[in-house]
Amino acid sequence: xxxxxxxxxxxxxxxAAYAQDNGPLETFGSGGxxxxxxxxxxxxxxxxxxxxxxxxxxxxxxxxxxxxxxGGYEFVSMEYIARCFAPxxxxxxxxxxxxxxxxxxxxxxxxxxxxxxxxAAKKDAYNLYxxxxxxxxxxxx
Numbered sequence: 001x002x003x004x005x006x007x008x009x010x011x012x013x014x015x016a017a018y019a020q021d022n023g024p025l026e027t028f029g030s031g032g033x034x035x036x037x038x039x040x041x042x043x044x045x046x047x048x049x050x051x052x053x054x055x056x057x058x059x060x061x062x063x064x065x066x067x068x069x070x071g072g073y074e075f076v077s078m079e080y081i082a083r084c085f086a087p088x089x090x091x092x093x094x095x096x097x098x099x100x101x102x103x104x105x106x107x108x109x110x111x112x113x114x115x116x117x118x119x120a121a122k123k124d125a126y127n128l129y130x131x132x133x134x135x136x137x138x139x140x141x
Contacts, residue, residue: 020050020051020052021050021051021052022048022049022050023048023049023050023051024048024049025046025047025048025060026046026047026048026060027045027046028043028044028045028046028047031043032044032045032062032063033131033137034137034138035062035127035128035130035131035137035138036123036124036127036128036131036138036140037138037141038120038123038124039066039067040064040065040066040067040124041064041065041067042062042063042064042065042124042127042128043062043063043064043065044060044062044128044131044132044137045060045061045062045063045077046060046061047059047060047132048060054086054087054088054089055083055084055085055086055087056083056084056085056086057081057082057083057084057085057132057133058081058082058084058132058133059079059080059081059082060079060080060132061077061078061079061080061099062077062078062079062080062096062128063075063076063077063078064076064078077099078096078097078098078099079096079097079098079099079103080094080095080096080097080128080132081094081095081103082094082095082128082129082132082133083095084129084132084133084134091110092110092111092114092129093108093109093110093111094108094109094111094125094126094128094129094132095107095108095109096125096128109122109125109126111125111126111129114126114129114130117140118140123140126139126140127139127140
């Protein structure tokens with residue numbers, strides 16, 4: 001009986017340690033809010049805060065307008081996770097993935113020096129970090 005009770009208490013503790021609380025869903029209209037531009041225009045559509053045992057951040061949806069050299073364009077919808085604060089490991093990142101698919105980590109960008117321009121290749125990810133985590137849009141132009 002004692003072993004069963006300890007097992008039950010352990011299960012409750014483990015589930016509590018990995019619990020995640022989500023805040024209210026914030027939307028930026030049907031077109032979204034522009035957070036980065038360049039080869040494409042990137043719009044933040046939704047943002048929802050989360051708090052877990054090891055981090056705080058936001059998740060939601062983005063829309064990217066890919067501009068083609070011949071004059072055409074295409075809209076792509078994606079989801080994102082922005083890990084804004086991690087007190088234990090200081091690992092802050094932004095990860096994007098196709099809507100409806102799980103995040104596999106292939107499109108993850110570590111945010112190393114958030115205040116410094118990261119270069120053209122990482123500019124959109126850093127701008128997403130600033131828009132999602134700090135409500136500052138188009139930080140790096």
